[in-house]
Amino acid sequence: ANTLMAGKRGLIMGLANDKSIAWGIAKALADAGAELAFTYMGDQFKKRVVPLADQLGVTRLYDCDVSNEASIDAAFDALKADWDTIDFIVHAIGFSDKNELRGRYVDTSRANFTLTMDISVYSFTAVAQRAEKMMPNGGSMLTLTYYGAEQVMPHYNVMGIAKAALEASVKYLAEDLGKDGIRVNAISAGPIKTLAASGIGDFRYILKWNELNSPLRRNVTIDDVGKSALYLLSDLGSGVTGENLHVDSGYHIVGMKAVDAPDI
Ligand code: NAD
Secondary structure: OOOOOOOOEEEEEOOOOOOOHHHHHHHHHHHOOOEEEEEEOHHHHHHHHHHHHHHOOOOEEEEOOOOOHHHHHHHHHHHHHHOOOOOEEEEOOOOOOHHHOOOOHHHOOHHHHHHHHHHHHHHHHHHHHHHHHOOOOOEEEEEEEOHHHOOOOOOOHHHHHHHHHHHHHHHHHHHHHHOOOEEEEEEEEOOOOOOOHHHOOOHHHHHHHHHHHOOOOOOOOHHHHHHHHHHHHOHHHOOOOOOEEEEOOOHHHOOOOOOOOOOO
16 A cells, blocks of 8 residues: 555546456555545446445445436536545546457448447547546546557457547647646556457457567556556656556567567
């Protein structure tokens, strides 16, 4: 335990179960003394999120579907009734039809393109609009992205396009909110077996590939992501905004892994 987040409070969005990246972040923040509130999406997730909240002594839980403006407003109204101000917000939310997270990107439908962009990209901006109003003394906002935004990864398809747009929105939000002392950053996490990831085609193969080819020769965990989130959300990250921090065992820096060269 440490005191990096003592006296700070904030909202974590995107907790589905104990495999969620949001859970790794919540644990690291709670361990550092942060006071937390959670959102969950609908009753089907509530029953899994309540016991997790209990584990960390979190009593503020709000239903929020980020595809719906009224639902976001209701969640923030409820939060505001409990807390006047917050210091940080974590957005660990993404969605796309799993039938389009396999095969070719070129076959993406207009309906799923729009849905994916709405839930995975616009929602961060929608949340930033509400959170900004609760950060009169500055704050820190964090979202989650993936390397499929920067380079083509198998099956990531429309989600890669969405993450590229999300990473661009981090930069625009960082500029807009910087004058008010609000920092906005992303963590680009390496592949982790979560509910969302299970929708991606050949995900087990992607995990194995990253394990074998990343400089650290292992996959990252939700606790690795949690610790880096703590850096960006605490005062340790005070000079950092608009950044995309890769927490991926270094995978993104590898052009070609060294191997015993065959005779050619
Ligand atoms: P997860 O399934 O645990 O979390 C995804 C969350 O999104 C769930 O809690 C779900 O309820 C929520 N969500 C989906 N649609 C929503 C909506 N309309 N309104 C509100 N919430 C909604 O999976 P995860 O892997 O922890 O995903 C968290 C974030 O991390 C996502 O943005 C994902 O793209 C990103 N990410 C994941 C990986 C990975 O390999 N798991 C790697 C890099 C980035």
